[in-house]
Amino acid sequence: MSEGRRRSWAEPYKIKVVEPVRVTTREERRTALDEAGWNTFLLKSREVTIDLLTDSGTSAMSDKQWAGMMVGDEAYAGSENFYHLEKAIQDIYGYPFVVPTHQGRAAEHIISRILIKAGDIIPGNMYFTTTRLHQELAGGTFVDVIVDEAHEPANEYPFKGDVDLEKLDRVVSEHGAEKIPYISLATTVNMAGGQPVSLKNLKALHEYCAGKKIPIYLDKTRIAENAYFIQQNEEGYADHSVAEIVREICSHTEGAWMSAKKDALVNIGGYLVTRDEEVFEQARNLVVVYEGLHTYGGLAGRDMEAMAIGMRESVDPDHIRARVEQVRYLGHKIASEGVPIVRPVGGHAVFLDARTFLDHLDQEEFPAQRLAAEIYLEGGVRSMERGIVSAGRDPETGENRRVKLELVRLTIPRRVYTQSHMDVVAETVWEVWDRRREIKGLEMVHEPKYLRFFQARFEPKA
């Protein structure tokens, strides 16, 4: 809260350990880009000065989490740390049954195998890359039922993650509720720009789904950030704590998966949770096939301890406020020079609207991919593409999915960078903005079959 002349806020921590970063020359960065096929995922970390590729597994752990690493119980079965993790999940989110996995997509794999049959339809509030792929590999088809506002970068609607219940009802009427094993709901919605779902919408969705006997499964990878937006912007929640709102969100769902590498402030980890004992029984059996025993799921004991502690820290009011406000600070600063960004600024990243930024390029010239590369070339700042490359090809037609949102994501790791890093990032983006008319497109010269954005290679057009 500001008092009198005090308007600024500071990061709610002191820095105890530092990791030096390298500053490179433009020539070095140009060589690095050529070697990386103009894909920022293929750059080496040592070639990057400020790394905003992702907020996944890149957080700084607290002293308490590091202390937790020292009490890892590395027993193959029944590790003490598993029980700490289970208890933390039950306390914070309220789900009774827990299956740990090494990261989020492993939990997506398991839940998709359990719930989806060939020919099923999975409606959700915008696709996520790995989530949709696992749904497709299990024989399902994802259908987007997010509100239209989510596809409009300049639209200021505060809850762009909401489900459009009329769209959903049309899908249910067309295919029948028995073809819909679950609703795939995400808080916040990564691909829409880190946009939250409102509790009003979730309650209405829950009521609708209860009537049709369709369970809601939640991707709660960034649930604390979603809860902060509800507290700040949804009527009736200003006096609720983020922890209370997180618990309430979960109460409207049957189960969830989480990539703990985001909100939960760890470098590795994930899990699946459910209220359905039968699903739990199948999940703890399948996890043995793909991950490891059901009391470690591909993790070391120390990883589970750090996760249990990080989860509690994720709902701390000072932490979550500083986290989301730092992202907002960067977004407003970048936009202050007229650079088009997704509005409102989301919870984990600032998304540049590459379609408008480089409006002289066709989408098949990969404007967002090129823009991410140019930002790296300009200032050693690594970001990533979220547009036509990430969307991949339609499995039936083989055509590129020409998604409406063609974005570059500047993703902020938690507790890692300071405001002055944010200032340098904004200035770097402004430099690219000033020379935007000279920027040409890319040609894709190597295209992997799955999740192509990770490993595709490009060449700049002359």
Ligand SMILES: Cc1ncc(COP(=O)(O)O)c(C=O)c1O
């Ligand atoms: C919303 C969302 N769901 C699932 C995942 C997959 O999690 P992981 O990277 O831990 O496998 C991610 C990671 O990027 C994500 O952002």
